[in-house]
Amino acid sequence: MALVLAIMVWMAATIQANPFTEGYLPERVPVEVVSRGEGLVIVGGSGQEVRIRVRAPESVWPDLEADDFRAYVDLQGLGVGRHEVQVRVQPAGNVVRVLQVSPSALAIRLDTMAEKTVPVRVDVYGNPPLGYSARPIQIVPSQVTARGPQSVVDQLKR
Numbered sequence: 001m002a003l004v005l006a007i008m009v010w011m012a013a014t015i016q017a018n019p020f021t022e023g024y025l026p027e028r029v030p031v032e033v034v035s036r037g038e039g040l041v042i043v044g045g046s047g048q049e050v051r052i053r054v055r056a057p058e059s060v061w062p063d064l065e066a067d068d069f070r071a072y073v074d075l076q077g078l079g080v081g082r083h084e085v086q087v088r089v090q091p092a093g094n095v096v097r098v099l100q101v102s103p104s105a106l107a108i109r110l111d112t113m114a115e116k117t118v119p120v121r122v123d124v125y126g127n128p129p130l131g132y133s134a135r136p137i138q139i140v141p142s143q144v145t146a147r148g149p150q151s152v153v154d155q156l157k158r
Helices: 002-017
Strands: 020-024 029-034 040-044 049-057 069-074 081-086 088-091 097-102 105-119 143-149
Touching: 040 143, 049 069, 049 088, 069 081, 088 097
Parallel strands: 029 069
Antiparallel strands: 020 049, 029 049, 040 105, 049 097, 069 088, 081 105, 105 143
8 A cells, every 4th residue: 555655646746747738730741641542543632731739748759759759641442433432540659648630530532543544646826936936846755645534544545
């Protein structure tokens, strides 16, 4: 009983000497994408950042930086389409507790990766200035391979 009481007194003294403070990190944290399916590409929602509200001892606050946290969305098992994905945050240390993430979820659209060979066409508008002449146009290469989301690649004609 004395040991338990001593531990409680020690904890109270420690907390009083170094109280916990809550607040937002001064910098936004970039969101990482993990477990994206094979052959899928993100059409929208990547490259975003979140604000994080944390609770930490007062002595730790001056050293907290965005690099001390890992924000990520897990796309495991998601297929083609629009998805609302929860943002998860891992703090670097065990004395810091994440209270809130804003935004808490990201809208991400996934599409299959596609490839298509299309012809190259040059459109010339207007005439050359006085004293210059236009030569016949040479197109090299005559075809290019476009690679990207299926919904975008399907729209390519030339």
